Amino acid sequence: MHVITAFGVGRVMRSKDEKYSEGDIVLNAFFPVAEYCVVPSSVLIRKIDPEAGIRLPEYLSCLGVPGFAAWVGIEVLGEAKPGSNAFISAAAGGVGMVAGQLAKLKGCRVIGSTGSDAKVRLLKEEFGYDDAFNYNKETDFDAALSKYFPNGIDIYLENVGGKMLEAVLNHVNPHARIPVCGMISQYNQIWTEREGVRNLLNIVGKEARMEGFLVSSYLDRFADFTVEMEDYLKQGKISSKIKIYEGIQSFVESLGSLFSSSKFGKVVIEVNKPR
Ligand SMILES: NC(=O)c1ccc[n+]([C@@H]2O[C@H](COP(=O)([O-])OP(=O)(O)OC[C@H]3O[C@@H](n4cnc5c(N)ncnc54)[C@H](OP(=O)(O)O)[C@@H]3O)[C@@H](O)[C@H]2O)c1
Structure with missing residues (x-):
């Protein structure tokens, strides 16, 4: 069985890797589209600093x-x-x-x-x-x-x-x-x-x-891109519109919206509301 994956932001619940602790926010190119998952820490792109002044969905839009x-x-x-x-x-x-x-x-x-x-x-x-x-x-x-x-x-x-x-x-x-x-x-x-x-x-x-x-094919340039884009975002030189669908059950509807003029900007699914 193949699991559909997506570039995503997740919150760590538990980790055996000492670099990650409960509550850390992480970016991953291949999160399964699921409410919870187990992933090797080696595939995570990086930790996100929630105090950086950049709203989390932006890591999937301008920074994604x-x-x-x-x-x-x-x-x-x-x-x-x-x-x-x-x-x-x-x-x-x-x-x-x-x-x-x-x-x-x-x-x-x-x-x-x-x-x-x-x-x-x-x-x-x-x-x-x-x-x-x-x-x-x-x-x-x-x-x-x-x-x-x-x-x-x-x-x-x-x-x-x-x-x-x-x-x-x-x-x-x-x-x-x-x-x-x-x-x-x-x-x-x-x-x-x-x-x-x-x-x-x-x-x-x-x-x-x-x-x-x-x-x-350009992942070797991702770090250069991130530095430049974070700078633009912090300076308010670039912004984005993000359409957030709620709950994993919205996956099919959100995917369908890409093929019509119905939504503005980047489509994101919030699979679980943070507690
Ligand atoms: N090469 C890569 O690595 C890479 C990475 C990401 C995305 N992409 C591709 O880049 C393109 C844009 O991606 P995106 O993330 O910006 O998509 P998006 O946010 O999902 O935007 C899709 C937009 O395309 C327009 N559209 C849909 N059907 C159309 C049609 N038949 N004719 C003309 N416009 C149509 C719609 O807007 P309107 O209201 O303007 O019609 C829709 O909102 C897509 O083709 C996607 O597959 C490629």
Whole structure:
């Protein structure tokens, strides 16, 4: 039997390892989705200092997988620099909201796409996006990108795939970077029914670099990322929205919410209320 695992924060109840005591808060990349579990102390990433001034769910958001994916995408593969024109899809999701703020901190002009007008407002008013559009309303993506990127796209952080990727490839500048974080619009289809992208040829003429990545391949950079992100959080330069579902019974509902526009930011499950 395989147990579903998730990046999580947990409280130590008992430990045979003297480095850990009852009550310690720990971070682990592979907690079973369960109310209680036994894990070898060697797999724990680190202890969390609850007095550090960072709210615990943030270790799963800005300081967790989405924040790290945003950092790898924008800073490592996207090579964000002042003046770059950056486009981020699924911009109000866990990855997108952090990616936009990181790109702004690096001096980019940042535009996002998302699925509702409320999320467009959130991106502009809370997350500092220069502009954003609702892809359910501006359905001609090519026209939308002509409007929002009169000077072309230098970085596209790809989260959705399909028609959005095709439209982006018509607007990339020479040597554009396309870090491919995900393609959520294509996940629930068998591969023969997924949308094809007809203009991949543009990658040649524009000498664009499109590169898929998994955060698990960048763990040697996790400590660098943590130092930088904790600094941004403490200085109030980056923030995130977190949707917390209560109780392990909410797992299926919370997972389903990723595939609709129903929630803002990072989805977290609080499996047990602290007593
Ligand atoms: N490579 C890695 O290591 C890595 C790590 C983490 C995440 N990821 C990937 O990165 C992407 C973003 O992750 P996340 O954590 O930010 O996700 P998230 O918080 O779960 O956001 C998902 C958002 O995607 C949008 N969406 C859902 N279905 C869509 C569709 N058919 N077309 C367009 N947008 C759709 C929805 O927002 P709207 O309201 O905007 O539609 C939804 O809220 C995902 O593809 C995920 O699989 C990759």
